[in-house]
Amino acid sequence: MADVVVLGQVGRDLVVRTRSLPEAGGSTTAEDLRELLGGKGANQAVALAQLGVPVALVGVVGDDGPGRQVRDQAAADGIDVSCVVVRPDAGTALLLDLVEDGGRRRLVEHVPPEVLLTPGDVAAAAGELRSCQVLLAQLQQPGDAIRAALGLVPDTAFVVSDGAPADEATRAAVIARAAVVRADAVEAGRLAGRPLAGVDEAREAAAELLTAGPRLVALSVGEAGDLVVWRAGPTLGAASRDPEVDPRWADGEVLVPHLGPPPMDPTGAGDAYAAVLTASLLGGAGPEEAAWAASAAAAVTVAHAGGRPQLDAGALGEVIRRHRAA
Amino acid sequence: MADVVVLGQVGRDLVVRTRSLPEAGGSTTAEDLRELLGGKGANQAVALAQLGVPVALVGVVGDDGPGRQVRDQAAADGIDVSCVVVRPDAGTALLLDLVEDGGRRRLVEHVPPEVLLTPGDVAAAAGELRSCQVLLAQLQQPGDAIRAALGLVPDTAFVVSDGAPADEATRAAVIARAAVVRADAVEAGRLAGRPLAGVDEAREAAAELLTAGPRLVALSVGEAGDLVVWRAGPTLGAASRDPEVDPRWADGEVLVPHLGPPPMDPTGAGDAYAAVLTASLLGGAGPEEAAWAASAAAAVTVAHAGGRPQLDAGALGEVIRRHRAA
Numbered sequence: 194m195a196d197v198v199v200l201g202q203v204g205r206d207l208v209v210r211t212r213s214l215p216e217a218g219g220s221t222t223a224e225d226l227r228e229l230l231g232g233k234g235a236n237q238a239v240a241l242a243q244l245g246v247p248v249a250l251v252g253v254v255g256d257d258g259p260g261r262q263v264r265d266q267a268a269a270d271g272i273d274v275s276c277v278v279v280r281p282d283a284g285t286a287l288l289l290d291l292v293e294d295g296g297r298r299r300l301v302e303h304v305p306p307e308v309l310l311t312p313g314d315v316a317a318a319a320g321e322l323r324s325c326q327v328l329l330a331q332l333q334q335p336g337d338a339i340r341a342a343l344g345l346v347p348d349t350a351f352v353v354s355d356g357a358p359a360d361e362a363t364r365a366a367v368i369a370r371a372a373v374v375r376a377d378a379v380e381a382g383r384l385a386g387r388p389l390a391g392v393d394e395a396r397e398a399a400a401e402l403l404t405a406g407p408r409l410v411a412l413s414v415g416e417a418g419d420l421v422v423w424r425a426g427p428t429l430g431a432a433s434r435d436p437e438v439d440p441r442w443a444d445g446e447v448l449v450p451h452l453g454p455p456p457m458d459p460t461g462a463g464d465a466y467a468a469v470l471t472a473s474l475l476g477g478a479g480p481e482e483a484a485w486a487a488s489a490a491a492a493v494t495v496a497h498a499g500g501r502p503q504l505d506a507g508a509l510g511e512v513i514r515r516h517r518a519a
Numbered sequence: 520m521a522d523v524v525v526l527g528q529v530g531r532d533l534v535v536r537t538r539s540l541p542e543a544g545g546s547t548t549a550e551d552l553r554e555l556l557g558g559k560g561a562n563q564a565v566a567l568a569q570l571g572v573p574v575a576l577v578g579v580v581g582d583d584g585p586g587r588q589v590r591d592q593a594a595a596d597g598i599d600v601s602c603v604v605v606r607p608d609a610g611t612a613l614l615l616d617l618v619e620d621g622g623r624r625r626l627v628e629h630v631p632p633e634v635l636l637t638p639g640d641v642a643a644a645a646g647e648l649r650s651c652q653v654l655l656a657q658l659q660q661p662g663d664a665i666r667a668a669l670g671l672v673p674d675t676a677f678v679v680s681d682g683a684p685a686d687e688a689t690r691a692a693v694i695a696r697a698a699v700v701r702a703d704a705v706e707a708g709r710l711a712g713r714p715l716a717g718v719d720e721a722r723e724a725a726a727e728l729l730t731a732g733p734r735l736v737a738l739s740v741g742e743a744g745d746l747v748v749w750r751a752g753p754t755l756g757a758a759s760r761d762p763e764v765d766p767r768w769a770d771g772e773v774l775v776p777h778l779g780p781p782p783m784d785p786t787g788a789g790d791a792y793a794a795v796l797t798a799s800l801l802g803g804a805g806p807e808e809a810a811w812a813a814s815a816a817a818a819v820t821v822a823h824a825g826g827r828p829q830l831d832a833g834a835l836g837e838v839i840r841r842h843r844a845a
Contacts, residue, residue, distance in 0.1 A: 207533070209615060209627055214540075217619070218785075220626035226613060258584050287552060289535060289615075291627075293543070300546035301535055301617075459544075 194324040195249035195273050197471060199238045200315070200342050201331030201355075202304065203252035203267065203277060204286030205259050206231020206460070208499035213293045229501045230266040231288050233331050233355070233464050240468035240490065240502040241329075242271040246475065249273035249325075251318045251342070253308040255285035276318035283307035292458045292498045300460065310338035319345050329471050330371075332356035332380075336363030343370045351429055351474075355467045357383035372429060373474065374407045375467050381412040392448060395420050399446075408442075409480055411470060411487070418450040419466070419491075421484035430477040441479025449484050452516045453492030461500025465490040468502070469509065489513050520650040521575035521599050523797060525564045526641070526668050527657030527681075528630065529578035529593065529603060530612030531585050532557020532786070534825035539619045555827045556592040557614050559657050559681070559790050566794030566816065566828040567655075568597040572801065575599035575651075577644045577668070579634040581611035602644035609633035618784045618824045626786065636664035645671050655797050656697075658682035658706075662689030669696045677755055677800075681793045683709035694731045698755060699800065701793050703739040718774060721746050725772075734768075735806055737796060737813070744776040745792070745817075747810035756803040767805025775810050778842045779818030787826030791816040794828070795835065815839050 210225040230239065234252045241248040250272050254260035256279050263285065268274045286308050289301040315322070315338050322328065322345035330339055333356050343366055346352060351372040357380035358364045364384070368374070374384070382388040385398035392414050399410040399422040409423040423446070428439040456462070469490035473483035489512035494502050536551040556565065560578045567574040576598050580586035582605050589611065594600045612634050615627040641648070641664050648654065648671035656665055659682050669692055672678060677698035683706035684690045690710070694700070700710070708714040711724035718740050725736040725748040735749040749772070754765040782788070795816035799809035815838035820828050 209629070211627055214627070215625045217623035217625060220628065223613075223615070223627050223629035226610075226629040258588055262584050284552075287549075289549070297543035299541045299543060301537055301540070301549050302546060303535070303549035303552040 195247045195321060196325065196475060197241055197246055197248045197327045197329055198251060198318070198321050198325040199234050199241070199248060199329045200251045200310065200339070201234025201237065201334060202232035202286055203230070203235040203250060203254055203263060204232035204288060204304070204308070205229065205263050206288045206290055206500050208290045208292060210292045210498055214291060225498070227499060229499050230263045230270065231500050232286055233333070235263065235267055236461050236464035236500050236502060237329060237468040238267065238272045239270050240465050240504050241472055243502060243504040244469070244472045244506060246472050247273070249276055249321045251276045251310065251315065251321070253278045253280050253283070253310060253314060255279075255283040255305070255308055256281045257285055259287070260285040273321070276321055278314050278317070280307055288500070290458065290460050290499060296456050296458060298458050298460060310334045312337050312341040314338065315341040315345070322346050326350050327353060327471055327475050329353045329355065329467060330367075332358040332363070332367065336360045339363050340366050343367070353467065353471045355463070356380045368402065368405045368407065371406065372408045373411070373470065374402055374409070375411045375470060377413040377463055378415050392417050392420055396422065396446070409474075411484065413463070414448075418448055419484065419488055420446065420448050421480060422446040423480040428477055429474045439479065441481065445480065447481045447484050449488040451492065452488050452512050453496060456495035458498045459495050461494045461502060462491040464500060465494040465502045465504065469504070485513050521573045521647060522651065522801060523567055523572055523574045523653045523655055524577060524644070524647050524651040525560050525567070525574060525655045526577045526636065526665070527560025527563065527660060528558035528612055529556070529561040529576060529580055529589060530558035530614060530630070530634070531555065531589050532614045532616055532826050534616045534618060536618045536824055540617060551824070553825060555825050556589045556596065557826050558612055559659070561589065561593055562787050562790035562826050562828060563655060563794040564593065564598045565596050566791050566830050567798055569828060569830045570795070570798045570832060572798050573599070575602055575647045577602045577636065577641065577647070579604045579606050579609070579636060579640060581605075581609040581631070581634060582607045583611055585613070586611040599647070602647055604640050604643070606633055614826070616784065616786050616825060622782050622784060624784050624786060636660045638663050638667040640664065641667040641671070648672050652676050653679060653797055653801050655679045655681065655793065656693075658684040658689070658693065662686045665689050666692050669693070679793065679797045681789070682706045694728065694733065697732065698734045699737070699796065700728055700733045700735070701737045701796060703789055704741050707738040718743050718746060722748065722772070735800075737810065739789070740774070744774055745810065745814055746772065746774050747806060748772040749806040754803060755800045765805065767807065771806065773807045773810050775814040777818065778814050778838050779822060782821035784824045785821050787820045787828060788817040790826060791820040791828045791830065795830070811839050
């Protein structure tokens with residue numbers, strides 16, 4: 194069985210690179226066009242598989258050519274796709290990633306409601322969920338499906354949430370159960386119940402969230418980078434059952450700046466971040482080490498067009514070493 | 520065998536409708552997304568099939584999922600696809616049609632060089648070409664492939680050219696052999712060897728082209744509509760072998776304005792125009808009648824998103840009747 198179950202969107206990522214988009218009424222030639230397995234759930238599962246973590250994906254594709262293609266691609270990437278539902282009469286989600294020279298990026302998403310997860314889809318994945326060590330749940334999925342998944346993971350597993358849920362019941366259930374909460378700047382505001390500006394306000398919101406349950410909160414704070422705040426306790430990874438406080442896990446925080454050169458295409462940065470944060474913690478890394486590895490993964494991912502990660506442990510270490518040398 | 524052989528691009532037309540495209544760095548949700556058989560050659564062949572004209576398509580798709588899908592779709596549309604080449608190791612052409620509310624449209628084309636026609640592809644279609652009544656050739660295809668096709672059509676067939684060729688040898692061969700020359704405003708300038716502005720300059724260019732061989736020249740003149748100029752001779756359709764001058768075919772011209780309401784999406788207007796001009800002339804229509812039917816087909820096509828035509832003879836007649844009543 195898989196160590197990590199990722200619950201989230203799976204679809205296709207159509208990456209179209211142009212020098213610049215034409216004006217209204219105009220036309221241009223694409224410099225490059227690639228059609229990849231995409232969607233936030235699939236991107237995270239690919240990142241985990243690239244780092245050697247056994248991973249299962251719970252998501253939905255349409256019963257169409259593109260759906261079969263992305264499911265096959267996920268399987269070829271080493272992901273357990275037995276819980277990827279092929280929904281009859283539904284169209285597979287498409288993420289259109291329009292990338293212009295200079296890293297200007299526009300996203301157009303088409304996610305038919307039929308390819309969102311239902312509690313039934315989650316129930317069908319009960320076997321995987323009951324035996325996992327980590328659930329990585331994307332909160333863009335419907336609240337009832339997320340709550341169903343939270344109810345199935347064993348007490349020994351830790352939960353990583355990514356994003357902000359649409360409804361209050363799901364928000365409460367996630368905060369009560371998740372050990373790790375990850376959110377971008379906008380989502381962090383929705384989790385906190387108020388817009389957040391700057392590092393100080395993010396730190397305040399993180400402290401509130403930590404009081405309510407989670408051990409570690411990772412909030413993107415825009416230009417300043419990613420703020421990771423944690424509270425004392427035993428090592429988070431399920432491999433360790435030592436109840437003593439790990440010295441690396443004393444109360445603490447780190448603000449990791451954006452690493453690497455300016456982004457070529459920001460798509461997928463958050464997915465790589467969440468996946469590597471998860472993989473690092475599962476592997477027994479301390480919170481600060483996990484935060485740096487996650488930021489390095491985001492830096493590696495924004496260096497190429499498309500949201501699909503291209504990770505290996507060596508590349509992540511190299512990004513961190515270069516940053517420290519600079 | 521098919522009456523009309525269309526030589527041109529076949530690919531997929533991904534139509535993405537949004538309220539408005541996001542700013543650089545932003546994202547939005549698509550209102551609608553459709554993936555259709557597209558490409559100028561396929562659109563023209565679909566239009567001919569919809570009007571009941573037996574039609575074969577000569578074009579190239581990639582040896583990939585989308586390629587098989589569009590070829591199957593063309594066959595389902597009643598097009599003879601026996602001369603649609605499936606090219607190994609090539610990616611199928613994609614036309615990305617970004618449509619915003621209010622009819623603002625941006626096209627991004629991705630046509631890998633491997634899916635352009637070669638003289639070998641044309642030679643493989645010799646059976647169809649030698650027995651056709653009309654060749655409708657898109658001049659965006661490589662010159663050597665176009666010249667190969669011109670050498671195969673029988674003397675009894677007439678040739679319709681659409682667009683402007685890339686090289687002078689092909690331009691000369693086309694002007695010498697084509698009975699009907701169709702070009703949009705930019706292409707008309709390339710055919711004439713100088714930029715054309717307004718109806719008078721288009722009329723002058725048309726007169727020059729008519730002197731060099733063609734019987735009928737149809738040039739788009741932007742806001743003013745479509746200028747169609749012809750010279751006297753027998754009925755053009757292959758069905759008629761009467762050498763006498765048809766009274767409808769005395770020297771003449773007509774300037775047909777844009778018909779119908781403002782475009783919702785201009786994609787495919789030129790393809791529908793060329794196809795219906797061809798079908799009308801093949802069916803024995805006079806030049807003025809064919810010009811009006813072609814403009815009506817363009818009007819019907821720009822009323823919906825995507826380049827795929829949705830034609831029937833009744834709809835074309837209705838557009839013309841409404842215009843005359845208005």
